[in-house]
Amino acid sequence: MTATTTAIEHAARILNEGGLVALPTETVYGLGADAESAQAVAKIYAAKQRPANHPLIVHVAPEADLSYWTRDIPQEARKLIEAFWPGPLTLILPKNPAIDDAVTGGQDSIGLRCPSHPVAMALIRAFARLRESGQAGIAAPSANRFGHVSPTRAQHVRDEFPQECANGMPVLEGGDTEIGIESTIVDVSRIAQGVPVVLLRPGHISATQLEQVLGYPPARPDGAVPRASGTLKAHYAPQTRLSLFDASDLKGLLASRPQQERWAVYAFEAQPNGLPAQIQWHQVPSDPVRYAHDLYALLRDADQQHFDHLLIQRLPGDVAWDAISDRLQRAAAAFE
Ligand code: TXA
Numbered sequence: 001m002t003a004t005t006t007a008i009e010h011a012a013r014i015l016n017e018g019g020l021v022a023l024p025t026e027t028v029y030g031l032g033a034d035a036e037s038a039q040a041v042a043k044i045y046a047a048k049q050r051p052a053n054h055p056l057i058v059h060v061a062p063e064a065d066l067s068y069w070t071r072d073i074p075q076e077a078r079k080l081i082e083a084f085w086p087g088p089l090t091l092i093l094p095k096n097p098a099i100d101d102a103v104t105g106g107q108d109s110i111g112l113r114c115p116s117h118p119v120a121m122a123l124i125r126a127f128a129r130l131r132e133s134g135q136a137g138i139a140a141p142s143a144n145r146f147g148h149v150s151p152t153r154a155q156h157v158r159d160e161f162p163q164e165c166a167n168g169m170p171v172l173e174g175g176d177t178e179i180g181i182e183s184t185i186v187d188v189s190r191i192a193q194g195v196p197v198v199l200l201r202p203g204h205i206s207a208t209q210l211e212q213v214l215g216y217p218p219a220r221p222d223g224a225v226p227r228a229s230g231t232l233k234a235h236y237a238p239q240t241r242l243s244l245f246d247a248s249d250l251k252g253l254l255a256s257r258p259q260q261e262r263w264a265v266y267a268f269e270a271q272p273n274g275l276p277a278q279i280q281w282h283q284v285p286s287d288p289v290r291y292a293h294d295l296y297a298l299l300r301d302a303d304q305q306h307f308d309h310l311l312i313q314r315l316p317g318d319v320a321w322d323a324i325s326d327r328l329q330r331a332a333a334a335f336e
């Protein structure tokens with residue numbers, strides 16, 4: 001289940017003509033456009049119904065000339081690139097002024113990521129071959145409508161963008177995404193001004209792994225950093241009403257269910273005996289890597305089955321769960 005070379009080359013031509021293409025990455029599927037074209041980037045904002053001042057991540061190939069996109073690559077960024085690219089790490093760097101402001105939402109920094117998914121890499125390379133400069137960047141947010149759950153399968157993208165697909169937007173097949181949650185975002189754009197490395201969005205690459213490479217822990221956002229939609233309080237939300245529960249509260253919660261309501265419960269424990277038929281129980285993985293892999297598809301399942309309420313057990317407090325806790329809390333905040 002992976003896109004053919006012909007499909008990839010067709011998609012590259014569409015990018016080069018200013019059109020939209022959905023592509024798999026190792027984190028989630030992206031909705032891609034030529035990062036250097038303001039008109040192409042505008043199509044992403046329109047399709048996603050996303051505010052145009054929210055900057056997009058530019059996806060580049062491992063051999064990309066980073067000076068084409070940035071003014072300066074601090075030593076810290078070089079170390080992180082060496083350790084984690086290609087892979088699920090986005091770096092916010094000082095932008096090369098020659099790059100159009102549309103992709104950065106007017107900010108003078110640029111988010112760069114080198115994805116490891118073979119289809120994403122092949123697409124960027126095929127696109128670069130069509131460019132005179134030999135450089136190509138695909139601006140790609142997650143391929144979901146603003147505020148929704150990110151897609152981890154090609155079918156999720158088709159569900160989110162039926163109109164665009166009917167109008168010929170290619171959705172490159174890449175199977176279930178391996179990681180399942182969005183990349184870790186690290187801001188290294190203001191180191192020259194004395195601002196430390198900031199972890200803007202937790203992800204599969206943890207704060208601990210970043211610290212191992214940097215030699216010190218990254219700082220947390222202080223509010224002065226540019227706004228990132230993935231960092232809004234309510235985001236990543238399913239349509240189904242969602243709440244988080246502690247194991248000790250579950251009995252009482254289940255007892256409070258109005259009789260006609262159908263509930264889904266995602267818990268670490270196995271299904272207890274004697275559950276009413278209106279409650280669907282799903283035992284979630286106890287390992288954070290597998291949990292992240294499954295999470296978004298599970299949220300979409302609850303929507304598709306039209307449950308009245310989705311109850312998800314709160315996650316363990318240790319750092320290995322940070323990125324997933326972040327997503328779940330934002331998803332639940334949409335219903336508070
Ligand atoms: O895993 C991912 O990162 C996926 C795949 C498709 O690569 N992409 C993704 O994009 O999650 P998106 O747009 O849903 O989230 C990107 C986040 C946004 O919250 C955006 O505001 C932030 O990155 N961002 C991008 N460029 C930035 C910049 N120059 N300064 C601050 N934040 C930036």
Ligand code: MG
Nearest residue numbers: 141142150230
């Ligand atoms: Mg997103």
